[in-house]
Amino acid sequence: xxxxxxxxxxxxxxxxxxxVILVFFLSRLTGDPTDLYLPxxxxxxMRDKFRELHGxxxxxxxxxxxxxxxxxxxxxxxxxxxxxxxMDVVLEGFRWTLTLAVVTMTLVTVAAIVIGSLAAFKVGGxxxxxxxxxxxxxxSAPDFWIAIVGIVIFAVQLRWLPTSGTGTIWHWILPISxxxxxxxxxxxxxxxxxxxxxxxxxxxxxxxxKGVPPRPIIFVHGLRNAMLPVIxxxxxxxxxxxxxxxxxxxxxxxxxxxxxxxxAILQRDFAVILAAIMVxxxxxxxxxxxxxxxxAMLDPRIRY
Amino acid sequence: MAEHLLEVRNxxxxxxxxxxxxxxxxxxxxxxxxxxxxAILGESGSGKSVSASTIMNLIDMPPGEIKSGEVLFEGRDxxxxxxxxxxxxxxxxxxxIFQDPLSHLNxxxxxxxxxxxxxxxxDVPGDEAKARTLELLKRVGIPNPEAxxxxxxxxxxxxxxxxxxxxxALALKPDILIADEPTTALDVTVQAQVLALLEELQRETxxxxxxxxxxxxxxxxxxxxxxxxxxxxxxxxxxxxxVYRNPKHPYTKRLIDxxxxxxxxxxxxxxxxxPLLRVDRLQQHYGGFHALKGASFSIMPGETVAIxGESGSGKSxxxxAILRLxxxxxxxxIWKGRDLLQMTSKELFAIRRDIQMVFQDPTQSLNPRMTVYxxxxxxxxxxxxxxxxxxxxxxxxxxxxxxGLSPExxxxxxxxxxxxxxxxIAIARALALExxxxxxxxxxxxxxxxxxxxxxxxxxxxxxxxxxxxxxIAHDLPVVRDFADRVIVMKSGEIVEEGHVGQIFxxxxxxxxxxxxxxxxxxxxxxxxxxxxxxxxxxxxxx
Numbered sequence: 001x002x003x004x005x006x007x008x009x010x011x012x013x014x015x016x017x018x019x020v021i022l023v024f025f026l027s028r029l030t031g032d033p034t035d036l037y038l039p040x041x042x043x044x045x046m047r048d049k050f051r052e053l054h055g056x057x058x059x060x061x062x063x064x065x066x067x068x069x070x071x072x073x074x075x076x077x078x079x080x081x082x083x084x085x086x087m088d089v090v091l092e093g094f095r096w097t098l099t100l101a102v103v104t105m106t107l108v109t110v111a112a113i114v115i116g117s118l119a120a121f122k123v124g125g126x127x128x129x130x131x132x133x134x135x136x137x138x139x140s141a142p143d144f145w146i147a148i149v150g151i152v153i154f155a156v157q158l159r160w161l162p163t164s165g166t167g168t169i170w171h172w173i174l175p176i177s178x179x180x181x182x183x184x185x186x187x188x189x190x191x192x193x194x195x196x197x198x199x200x201x202x203x204x205x206x207x208x209x210k211g212v213p214p215r216p217i218i219f220v221h222g223l224r225n226a227m228l229p230v231i232x233x234x235x236x237x238x239x240x241x242x243x244x245x246x247x248x249x250x251x252x253x254x255x256x257x258x259x260x261x262x263x264a265i266l267q268r269d270f271a272v273i274l275a276a277i278m279v280x281x282x283x284x285x286x287x288x289x290x291x292x293x294x295x296a297m298l299d300p301r302i303r304y
Numbered sequence: 305m306a307e308h309l310l311e312v313r314n315x316x317x318x319x320x321x322x323x324x325x326x327x328x329x330x331x332x333x334x335x336x337x338x339x340x341x342x343a344i345l346g347e348s349g350s351g352k353s354v355s356a357s358t359i360m361n362l363i364d365m366p367p368g369e370i371k372s373g374e375v376l377f378e379g380r381d382x383x384x385x386x387x388x389x390x391x392x393x394x395x396x397x398x399x400x401i402f403q404d405p406l407s408h409l410n411x412x413x414x415x416x417x418x419x420x421x422x423x424x425x426x427d428v429p430g431d432e433a434k435a436r437t438l439e440l441l442k443r444v445g446i447p448n449p450e451a452x453x454x455x456x457x458x459x460x461x462x463x464x465x466x467x468x469x470x471x472x473a474l475a476l477k478p479d480i481l482i483a484d485e486p487t488t489a490l491d492v493t494v495q496a497q498v499l500a501l502l503e504e505l506q507r508e509t510x511x512x513x514x515x516x517x518x519x520x521x522x523x524x525x526x527x528x529x530x531x532x533x534x535x536x537x538x539x540x541x542x543x544x545x546x547v548y549r550n551p552k553h554p555y556t557k558r559l560i561d562x563x564x565x566x567x568x569x570x571x572x573x574x575x576x577x578x579p580l581l582r583v584d585r586l587q588q589h590y591g592g593f594h595a596l597k598g599a600s601f602s603i604m605p606g607e608t609v610a611i612x613g614e615s616g617s618g619k620s621x622x623x624x625a626i627l628r629l630x631x632x633x634x635x636x637x638i639w640k641g642r643d644l645l646q647m648t649s650k651e652l653f654a655i656r657r658d659i660q661m662v663f664q665d666p667t668q669s670l671n672p673r674m675t676v677y678x679x680x681x682x683x684x685x686x687x688x689x690x691x692x693x694x695x696x697x698x699x700x701x702x703x704x705x706x707x708g709l710s711p712e713x714x715x716x717x718x719x720x721x722x723x724x725x726x727x728x729i730a731i732a733r734a735l736a737l738e739x740x741x742x743x744x745x746x747x748x749x750x751x752x753x754x755x756x757x758x759x760x761x762x763x764x765x766x767x768x769x770x771x772x773x774x775x776x777i778a779h780d781l782p783v784v785r786d787f788a789d790r791v792i793v794m795k796s797g798e799i800v801e802e803g804h805v806g807q808i809f810x811x812x813x814x815x816x817x818x819x820x821x822x823x824x825x826x827x828x829x830x831x832x833x834x835x836x837x838x839x840x841x842x843x844x845x846x847x
Contacts, residue, residue: 201407202402202404202407202408203407203408203409203410203411205362205402205408206400206402206408206409206410206469207410208360208361208362208394209360209362209394209395209399209400210394210395210399210421210422210425210472211391211392211393211394211395211396211425211426212391212421212425213391213425216425221410224412224413225410225411225412298412299411299412300411300412300456300458301411301456301458
């Protein structure tokens with residue numbers, strides 16, 4: 001098990017190095033931050049000074065070497081925009097996104113599993129048809145549209161919820177609801193399909209022959225077997241939010257890592273872009289590891 | 305009229321499918337008493353399992369529909385009870401075990417938990433259930449029961465898994481045990497042990513045992529009475545030995561005639577000259593595991609050599625190694641004087657058409673998206689020198705006739721055929737390359753007895769007409785007896801005994817061969833009774 005985690009960590013570290021190299025050079029292609037940060041009529045002297053200050057005068061390869069050297073000392077560079085360590089800026093945003101992801105995915109998982117399992121128990125029944133109808137709509141509705149309609153209805157017309165920003169618990173409701181809908185529809189469909197297979201299996205027949213009542217048949221015998229494909233999709237959807245729910249965070253003015261990344265790219269704030277990518281990469285690595293461990297926990301036949 | 309423990313009266317069950325309504329059973333009536341073993345005998349599609357599923361409330365409705373009838377347990381009609389009442393009976397008063405214990409045990413829970421659950425759902429307190437589980441595991445002969453409680457189904461062997469199922473089913477001392485093909489997936493020696501265990505437990509508890517099987521040997525071994533089913537109807541019923549001796553219905557007669565292992569063994573022929581295939585000290589290692597430990601034998605032209613052995617004996621590994629489907633670890637395979645294992649892939653390609661293979665499960669070995677014409681003619685796309693394209697159609701028709709199908713079937717897809725017909729298609733495909741040797745890996749094991757007999761006859765006819773040789777891999781000894789010239793007995797990757805078929809069956813030398821023969825079941829209840837006594841007195845059942 002330790003060996004497995006070690007192997008995975010090394011493989012992920014190698015991809016991370018590649019990613020950092022790629023993003024470092026690609027982001028420089030977007031242009032020189034000097035033009036963005038200084039007024040159009042800034043003197044050449046001011047421009048040179050700005051460049052000197054942020055190390056932009058050196059050849060790219062020298063800048064890269066310096067960046068790597070700093071990285072090895074856990075220095076992730078300074079945000080040009082905010083004039084403070086890039087990592088501080090990123091971790092601040094990441095905390096918001098992580099909370100958003102954890103809350104949303106917990107709600108999605110519980111709701112999708114319970115409703116999907118019950119739908120699978122009587123395939124083609126009224127409950128199954130209703131959930132299939134709504135989950136299909138949920139899985140296919142574009143989130144930017146839901147977000148805007150949500151704001152129009154609940155914030156502008158009904159005035160129940162704030163339009164955007166953070167501060168109170170009410171500010172969380174619209175972003176979470178919008179982020180909830182698509183993964184919920186998708187995971188519910190996967191749970192349903194996987195449960196139909198599990199519930200028609202031979203071991204469920206045995207359970208019925210033992211006289212086990214329907215509820216434990218669904219949630220004890222069926223569910224644990226049906227969970228493996230579900231976990232894969234949960235991980236995939238959670239990764240989507242962790243990477244920054246860019247659209248939703250932007251619409252709701254939510255200070256998460258997705259909005260931060262978009263802003264950093266637009267502002268050519270290179271250190272922040274790189275730090276944000278590293279943080280979300282590590283987060284996704286940890287999540288994938290947790291998923292693999294969950295596999296082994298759920299299915300005794302899987303051993304690493 | 306005295307009340308029976310269980311009585312099925314005029315039961316008719318339909319299944320509504322997209323293709324129309326199928327009556328699975330029609331007007332079926334039978335009964336079971338305490339301490340008695342009733343066998344329901346039938347081939348696939350006979351409806352033999354339907355009444356058991358009805359008793360256990362396992363029929364999904366829809367698509368199933370119980371049209372009419374009563375199922376009386378101690379005089380009460382099960383079909384009139386609520387689901388709740390039937391759940392109370394299931395497992396507690398009437399228990400069931402199934403054919404394939406691996407898929408019927410939940411893979412993600414420990415066996416201890418699963419056996420305990422049988423008791424806890426019927427209100428036995430947890431501690432008591434645990435203690436009883438331990439006793440049960442001991443009783444059914446699971447080694448080291450304490451440790452076994454915490455293990456998962458995949459950590460046991462096939463025979464042990466069926467013992468676990470039996471332990472679970474008998475946890476609450478039910479009045480009736482329904483066993484649906486309980487030994488079909490097991491090796492012969494394990495089959496004998498499991499049947500012996502069932503019989504012992506029946507004597508101890510006095511339960512009624514309902515056995516559903518396709519195997520006349522199982523009926524002969526364990527049943528008191530037999531119900532013979534065909535196409536959803538009962539064709540005959542009576543005392544098991546009496547039905548075997550004097551079958552009244554033509555279907556029963558056909559079924560008994562088709563049972564393999566009764567005919568004369570083939571006469572010994574002196575075959576001189578060069579062997580067609582010579583296998584020399586063939587080895588196959590998977591990591592540290594030696595699946596084949598240096599096996600040597602040869603096949604003469606026109607000869608049928610059978611390899612028999614239980615699962616894990618290395619018989620299929622041998623087939624795959626000879627064809628280099630898995631690269632062997634050592635040894636030689638001499639074909640027409642040249643070592644197949646030394647050939648380049650190009651040379652091997654040319655030789656491949658001489659040696660063809662027919663697999664166990666034709667459903668899996670035929671591509672479902674290809675027509676029969678495409679399946680058979682594909683060989684000529686790969687080896688274009690065999691036949692010009694203009695003649696393909698005629699040749700496919702010819703081959704289909706040769707294997708007992710009709711030429712117009714060429715346009716159909718595999719799923720439109722029965723299991724036996726599919727195996728005929730697989731044989732036609734093998735013949736398309738005009739091979740000298742056909743390796744049959746359990747080629748008739750998945751087929752019903754009557755179909756099995758037909759396919760064997762077909763293979764034997766082809767041998768005579770075309771001068772083919774066969775390497776016939778099987779676990780079923782009676783089939784081999786009817787068909788083979790020479791028999792090779794394998795165990796744990798080694799050849800234990802080799803000899804002419806008459807010698808192996810009538811005068812086996814090695815203890816393992818003797819044990820295998822003693823454990824294999826004869827369809828004749830009298831022969832079987834004698835064999836059972838001999839087995840007991842000589843202690844020949846291998847552990």
